[in-house]
Amino acid sequence: MNTNQADDALLALAQSFREALRQSVYVMRRLDSEEPLSAAQLGALKMALDGDARVGGIARNLGVKVPSATEQIIKLERAGLLQREADPDDSRAVRVVATPEGRVAVENADRRRNEYIAGILGTLSQAERDAVAAALPVFDKINNSLQNQARN
Amino acid sequence: MNTNQADDALLALAQSFREALRQSVYVMRRLDSEEPLSAAQLGALKMALDGDARVGGIARNLGVKVPSATEQIIKLERAGLLQREADPDDSRAVRVVATPEGRVAVENADRRRNEYIAGILGTLSQAERDAVAAALPVFDKINNSLQNQARN
DNA sequence: CCTAACAGTTAGGCAACCTAAATATCAAGC
DNA sequence: GCTTGATATTTAGGTTGCCTAACTGTTAGG
Known part of the structure; x- marks a missing residue:
């Protein structure tokens, strides 16, 4: 029947798609393993660049729970790449701001990764x-x- | 210049590609988090289905080191989804064979994940x-x- | 034989995620 | 102007999956 054929095609595509996802995870691991800034840290630091990021917002954007974001932020702070500041409007909240060193680190990290991928795409x-x-x-x-x- | 323009286009594509990779990692986490069989275990178990898989081969195919493969295999064995057997041709080696329960588990895991993705693709x-x-x-x-x- | 290479396991460690519980602040209702 | 429930974050403790280094046993070449 038509619907079954359509379903089969969809399932076959889904299977290939999943395979690509699996490979992507593997590739990301390789890609990040030799970099000074981990993927999790790069993601968090990028959001801190805007200057008005809060911990909860970073967690939401990274797709992780708040304590996981806190963990990365603490590491980045210890590395001098960002700072935590009290939010003037809401003292429960913490504003996360990248330092100049953090900005440079993001630029380098992005550039290196992009060049690497671009090399393959070329x-x-x-x-x-x-x-x-x-x-x-x-x-x-x-x-x-x-x-x-x-x-x- | 032409080469620079080409490079810029390549770098821009690389950037988008990286973003897709990042999202894929996140999606895979979500997709697997509610499943009984983890991605690592499903991958290893699938290779055991062929019947002639060895630990090193599984590691290579999964893109991980041998001890990581051993770890997953031990978990799967404890769960009754596969068995380790001596390789008759090479007593250093271990052959990994899925049990009937393992075969069913793979079928279910694959079907559920595929249907989930197919739902989106639809x-x-x-x-x-x-x-x-x-x-x-x-x-x-x-x-x-x-x-x-x-x-x- | 003996030695180098190979297959696998064991031991120990790390990164990144999670949940549950503690702390502090906000805001809404009475 | 208190109390109470919701919100923002941190802390504590645990899991998974990966890694390297070191160990055991087997094979194969000289």
Whole structure:
């Protein structure tokens, strides 16, 4: 039947998609393992760059619970890459602000990682790069769906 | 200059690609967190299904070191999902074989995860699904490049 | 034989996540 | 102007999955 065929195609695509996800996790591990700033720390520090990030907001954006964000923030603070300040409007809250060193660290971390990936992308054909570029927004959409659906 | 423009485009694509990778890691965590079989265990168990998998081969396929594979295998063995047997050809080696329960567990785990992803994919337009399907082989190629390049 | 390479396990450690509980502040109702 | 429930964060303690180093046993080449 038509619906079953459609379902099968969808399931097959889902299977391939999952395989790509699995590989991505592996690639991320490799990519980050030799860097001075871990992925978790880079993510948190990036949000501190805006200057008005609070711990809870960082946790939400990173997709982790608040204590996990606190943990990364403490590490970054000890490394001198950001500072925690009292929020003038709400003394329960803590504002997280990157230091100049933190800003430099983010720039370096991003640049190195981007150059590394760009090196790989450069070996592809233009058609392949186009295929990737076309799919990225859809990936984003999928990821957001999954994110919202899994929200407690 | 032309090369600089090309480089810039490549770097921009790399940046978006990295963002997608980051999200993928997050999505995988959500996807696996409510499942009885973890991603690491499902991966190892799948290879045991073929029947002729050895610990080193599983580690290589999972992209982890041998002790990490051993760890997952021991957990799976304790759960009754696979068995370790002496390799008749090489007594240093251990052959890892899934039990019937293990086979069922893989089928269930795969089916549930696939259905979950398929549910999301079903909300996309056909054009979007085509874009994903077109990009997956390229992702695979990229991931393999990164994998080989990062090999020690 | 003997020695180097190989397959696997064990031991110990680290990063990043989690939940539960403690602390402090805010804000709403009476 | 208190009390009480909600909110923001930290602390404490635990889990998972990965790693390296060191150990045991087996194989194979010279």
